[in-house]
Amino acid sequence: MKKKHETFSGKYAWITGASSGIGEALVYEFINRGAKVIISSNDEQGLERVKAACGGRSSEIICVPFDLSDTSDIANLVERQMKIIGKLDYLINIGGISQRARIDETPMWLDRKIFEINYFGTIALTKAVLPYMISHKSGHIVATSSITGRFGFPLRSAYSASKQALHGFFETLFLENKINNIRTSVLIPGRVRTNISFHALNSEGKEHGKMDEGLLNGITPEKAARIIIRGIKRNKREILVGGGELTILYIRRICPWFFFRIADKLKST
Ligand SMILES: NC(=O)c1ccc[n+]([C@@H]2O[C@H](COP(=O)([O-])OP(=O)(O)OC[C@H]3O[C@@H](n4cnc5c(N)ncnc54)[C@H](OP(=O)(O)O)[C@@H]3O)[C@@H](O)[C@H]2O)c1
Known part of the structure; x- marks a missing residue:
């Protein structure tokens, strides 16, 4: 594995969704x-694979x-x-x-399931970690929304809503904890x-099981990770991750009528 500048030397990060993709x-x-990194997901074997891929540095990983x-x-x-690590610097x-x-x-139980994972799961871990960061008066917490966390989009009602909810929570977290240097x-x-579209849930709560055409033109997870690291180091409150498709965010903000004219015609699978 290629070594880079050790900007995070001595720091601890906890990363969820660590078994694949971004x-x-x-x-x-x-x-x-x-x-040093704590890695989490629901896939124990996937986490062990990621740990093993870190080669000589796998001892710096806790699954x-x-x-x-x-x-x-x-x-x-x-x-x-x-108790093991003492201090957490980054929750990602x-x-x-x-x-x-x-x-x-979409049955209600499916709306709730998507919210449990995307919103309640994320804020539960954040709330559990926060008191430790407050006690050290330092820490950086990252949440993952989506461009559809900025607007509604066909076939994504609960997904879009769960991501929009994260913005409200994390803006509040920032405002309440400026004083704590969080x-x-x-x-x-x-x-x-x-694999996000592959694992996406259909109306029966089963995997969609297909790679969306649009995603094939997306940036690689490696490029996404580099953009994210740059944004974290610059302490950006919002980090846009992607290519030309991000233009839709500006259209939605500056020219909403045009957004509503075209959005249902964009490819949603
Ligand atoms: N890829 C995109 O174009 C895109 C666009 C907008 C937003 N995002 C967001 O980016 C984040 C990462 O997605 P990705 O693109 O990297 O997709 P991915 O490859 O499918 O990764 C999703 C990760 O989330 C974990 N996860 C899912 N359900 C879980 C659960 N119930 N408990 C614990 N972990 C769970 C998965 O682990 P398991 O193996 O345990 O399921 C996996 O590690 C997501 O929040 C997604 O909404 C992605």
Whole structure:
């Protein structure tokens, strides 16, 4: 693994969604820059694979699998890790799941499941970690939204809503904790070539099982990870991650009528 400037030497990061895609690529960036990393997802074997891929630096990784949709024991889980590491510098919430189902086909239990993973899972871990960061008067917490966390989009009702909710939570977290020197960044990815559409849930709660055409033109997870690291180092509160597709964000903000004329015609699968 190619070594980079050790900007994160001596720092601890906790990365969720670390078993694939953007989260996995971020693990390698942090490790290459000298950090020690706790990695989480619901896929224990996937985490072990990522750890093994870190080669000589795999001893700097601790695997902590847990399900974001069941965070009833999260305070104990965080306490155990904090006893081991002492201080956490970065919490990088990447884990999440997408949706490919119209509103009229989506049962309420599925809306709730997507919110449990994307919103409640993320804020539960954040709330469990926050008191430790406050006690050290330092820390940086990252959450992952989406461009569809900035507007509604066909087949993504619960996904879009769960990501929009994260903006409200993390803006509040920032405002309440400026005094505690806690920094926050919200990632707004456009299209990144990962398995996100493959694992997206259909109206039955099963995997969509297809790679969306649009995603094939997305940036690589490695490029996404480099953009994210740059944004974190610059302490940006919002980090746009993607290519030309991000233009839609400006259209939505500056020319909403045009957005609503075209958005339902954009490819949603
Ligand atoms: N790729 C894009 O174009 C794009 C665009 C906008 C936003 N995003 C956001 O970026 C983040 C990362 O997605 P990705 O593109 O890297 O997709 P990915 O390759 O599918 O990765 C998703 C990660 O989230 C984890 N995860 C999903 N459900 C979980 C659960 N119940 N408990 C614990 N972990 C869970 C997965 O682990 P398991 O193996 O355990 O399921 C996996 O590590 C997501 O929040 C996604 O919404 C991605």
